[in-house]
Amino acid sequence: MLPSFSIPVRNIPLVLRCIAFCLLALSLIAIRPSARADDSEKLQWFEKKIRPALIEHCQDCHAVDSEASGGLLLDSRDGWQAGGDSGAAIVPGKPAESLLFKAMSYENPELQMPPDGKLPAEVIAAVRQWISDGAFDPRRGEGSLERKSGLPVDRAQEHWSYRPIRPLPEELASASDWIDRLIELQLREAEYEPLEKASERVLVRRLYFDLTGLPPTKEQLDAYLRSTASNRYDQLVDELLESPRFGEHFARKWMDVVRYADSITLRGFVLPEAWRYRDYLIEAFNADRPFDQMVIEQVAGDMLPREGVDLVQQQRQVIATGFLALGNTNLERQDKTQLDMDHIDEQLQVLGSAFLGQTIGCARCHDHKFDPIPTADYYALAGIFRSAEAMDHENVSKWIETPLPVSEEEESRRLVIKDQIAAAQKRLQTKTKLLAKMEQTANQSQIARGIVVDDIDAKLVGSWRASQSVTGYVGKSYLVAETGVATEPLQAIFSTKFKKAGEYEVRVAFTPNSNRTSKAKYQVQHSDGTSEVVVDQRKLARGESWFSLGKFQFDKGKENAVTLFASNNDGAVIADAVNWILYEKGKAVPSRKATSKEDLVELEGLRQEVKSLEAERDSLQSKLSPQQKYLTVRETGKVRNIPVHIRGDVHNLGGTVPRGFLTAVKPSLTESLSDESSGRLELARWLVADQNPLSARVYANRVWLWLMGRGLVSTPNNFGTTGQAPTHPELLDGLAMKLKQSAWSTKALVKSIVLSDAYQRQSSPAQRVDGGYAEMEEMDPQNSLYWRAARRRLGVEAMRDAMLSVSGEIAHKIGGSLIKSGTKADYNYKHEGARRAVYQPVFRNSLPELYEAFDFADTSVSIGERPRSTVATQGLVLMNHPWVVARAKKTAKRIMAESRGVESESEDQAPSELGDAERIRLLYLRCFGREPDPKESSLLLGFLQTDGTDTQELEKRWTQVVHSMFASLDFRYLE
């Protein structure tokens, strides 16, 4: 049985081989005896040659009872006449135009059948003959041509999630305990006695973790238990909702849903601006931004009007579109059209799961097999995203980063500066050109000074080649030795005979450039011996065309050389010319008239001018601080409807469909779409439109799941017909309705849930209770009736943050990127620091081991609910991971240092023992939010008993105690 109904698109050849072509087994239908006589020859041909060939070579993959791939049915003549996704398989009389024959002939590498190799030539010839003769086919179809499909669009309302949200009955709508009343209804029906309210200590700890992801400190716990206010629980709820830790915690939950990550798997590319989207979420949840607004901002914040909107909000709404760009994209894909469509597919899948609870992606290749989502809907939605570019295409395509909006004043200031820079640049260009000309002239006169040996007169050892690529050389050209370490000696020797003894300045010429060596070795022969000077040939001081090696003594009549060694270099080595200038009384002796004084003055003036122009440009540039960017998509304004891609293949296009939304949701509101805009903003508004019953239900269900441990719909990302139906439909609708009525306030929704009795129950019965519990546990282990509270296991972030809290290390600061500067790829990234987990970069190739072991969300797809595994690697990580060990050590040190100052409570015991007991109590309060019972206390006291007072030994024991507490049940599983 083939379970699959979504055919993912892959490389062309495979797709096509299944798309364009398909043969089905031939059902054994009796040949009609009435075949006319002139057909008898054709009939024989068919029976002898064609039918057996089809059965032998095609039946395995293309039988009615296997898979009618390509949408083509061939179990009757009607089948191939009607054709499949790519049209008729056979054009009678025209083999060359028949897809069936084309595929068999293996001419087109993208269309070859059967897939395991070309058929024998005689079979192919037989088929050609058969088609040429008119494709006589005696089979008359009895099989139905109709394909199975799921719920049609016009009957969408038969499925609960497409129906409008029903308001609560009057008597419930106004009741404060409406949630519990709806839950009770079913409990009573099942004759369940729900568990009692949990203890205050348990509740405080539960609430802290559920709303902030952190344990209560001992002080917070004390403060709550000391409070005498009758509504202290409500007060605590309000307090925690106002805590900045709330936004951090809830943002992380939403980040699972939107497959948040800071890098891409392939090549480990870091997305350096993704964190802004995360910070947007934290701010939005803390500010209790209406969730419908958050949806609109995430889907189309870049298209929202900016006039009259304050700058911070402008920035927020564009940053929110990072949602569209976080996919784990295969940027290397060479077929860029395919890549674009894959990216859109990813966007649609996440959008569908996150906001609508719909598996839209299933409709990419064919109508959804179960849900009322036709392929046309898919391409209507895809068309909306087609006008937004998500990547700039290259061999490896690049995601889009756009400068953040700045204030109008800043905008115009930047414009002015940019103009000024352009003007300065223009003047600079003119002057630089002029200067270059003058310098050339001046150089030529300078060359005449002293003795010059050009490269053409140099003696060469090894391989050099002449070049004129970089101008400014002496003579007709210069010489180049290639980069690298040569095995042969490589030298250029410039030598001259001196007519006059004395001090000469030795200068060398090379045409500086960035590809040059940084360590050209020159050896100067002079009357005192030889000297070596290493020269960086990449640059020369401005205005200079010579580099001075220094002044040396030379004897009359002697021949001395300057040798350039090029065999070991890190760039091209240039030999152009060498110049010796005689100095007398510290002054150069011009051997010929140099550049005129006037010219020199002018030259100097020009140099100054260029310098100051450069300074001006640079100072202007510095006023333009680099603009901050955000991760997003780029709307091109090229609005168009796109065709259906048959079987999802980008190169096999069907009819064009107008852009639109899901037709199953009525009213469709597609009239809001125009030819002027892509429709993304309209789509965003439609997602949260009053008439759309999905988004409010889906979000209300998520919040319920986050707090109650189980969704009313237990498939939070799938509200389609293959998902689970709600256990409490009225409750779900009530929550969705209240959400809308409270202007989509997440905090109001959270509050109404945590104030319910259902939330506040025990998760397991206190031991005195018996009887009914065992039966309920047997009958409803999933707790779908909410007869007990959820059994919470700390998520990996909460576990990590709790360890950091207990060790006293946690650093609470909101926002910002923690990616270490210079991180180009995410491989082997070392995660460090004491900021909350939500701020740690989510690197797809380098998740911390703790995350891997403790069921962190898959970062590549929308995750509605994380898996909850209990595996041995968790034990290994908890017991052996250096990070955990380090936290235990820190905590041990903290507790040892701290408890010395703590007053002992009872004075009639030995002080040292008292200290330890008090420390244990403190640890229990911090780690488990409760006091140890006497047995627990004595276990640890016994363990801590050592013979000596060796602090090292004691610290080790304490570390082991803390470490065991971290790994123990009460730390990881809430009551």
Place this chain on the structure above:
Amino acid sequence: MNRQPTTMSRRRALGTSACGFGALAASAMLTGESLGAFEKVPTQPFHHLPKAKRIIFLFMQGGVSQVDSFDQKPLLQKRNGEALLFDDARQLAKTGRRTTHKLMDSPWKFRRYGETGKPVSDLFPATAEHVDDLCFLHGMHTEGVAHGPATLFLHCGASNFIRPSFGSWVFYGLGSENANLPGFVTIAPSVGNGGPRNYGSAFLPPQFQGTKIGSPGSKQLEIDSLTRDLPMAEQRTQVQLLQQMNAQQLRRRGGTEELDAAIKSMELAWRMQQVGPEVLNLSQESPATLHRYGIDDPTTKSYGEKCLLARRLAEAGVRFIQVNYGDNSANPAWDQHSNLPKHATHAQAVDRPIAGLLADLKERGLLEDTIVWWGGEFGRTPYAQNNGTGRDHNPGGFTVWLAGGGFRRGYSYGSTDEFGFQSIQGKVHMHDLHATLLHQMGLDHERLTFRHAGRDFRLTDVYGRVITDVIES
């Protein structure tokens, strides 16, 4: 709504569960006697009688050239340097056009080996001694022109979607033979070209993901967090304290299935911590064995150790063992675009270890029910890339070989065209290879499914067929 009674086992008595780990004998742990975190019981019953119990996959990262190793093409020599039009997969994807390239002869000589007289190039003289035990698939083809997509496709049967790895499917389908060890292990996997996705469990439950041992370039073959720098006695003391603490907490709050499982997983971790290093420890192997795997030679030491470890893991009951020959670069080991002769360096590093593994498995009777799978993510072109001295990627035709596990011995199936470029006969798509390997493990690729996001997924998507011709009858 789920209101049917479930078959929940009653909680085990506390005391035995909490502290019963101390007395287990090491030998019992090595073979894995108790059930637990690593499911020993198959998640799904066998679909049919299996021929093999485990797979050792020798992954040649980067793509070995078929015409220089096992797929001899005499025509290349005759027409060396001749320029012809090719369906260059890279250009075809970009431009849809064919490109002219010059044929390049193999620099290596082919010789005939074994009773079957199979020609093998001088790259693999040691492996060649085993040709009578190997089953060659010369008509392989796959998807993805670049390393990233093709590597993901090889491992997960998909390149653009997040899917479970082959090893995870096998582990999920069959469980582990040893409750103290994971059922899927990958030795020194590359972090590039899909990295962890290549041994990830995706939507399958996380316990089925591959456990990584060591990494490319590192000499240590270790499992992360398996051990800790603390004397065993102290670790034991600590674990005892923990379990006593847990017992107290459980008494206080009452137990649940999950809390029991958590305690049990702790015990298992503790056992794995003791069993694991033993399995990973190669030092007890005899000098003769070390020699056989080439561990006494610096050239072959690294891959030899990995192959020997693979045998030890196979013996200990691991279902899927991947032995990677690769590195962390974007252009991995076998990727000789411009310098084909470098193939020799890589062949030297793996040839003797592979031959050693085959001989060792055979001698121990393990080859009967162990599949050894050798291959890369794709092959290479028979023409020179850019008229240079290397070969480009080639997903259209390449060779893998299989040994043991009920595959035909000394058999060659399928072929590429006269130049060794495109697979033309006995074509085996990567999906087909997956289906066939699963088949030998007793799993029907069409029935090995997992429900996720509203539908049943499988390794081979809607494709794949079992190549019965390569199976021993």
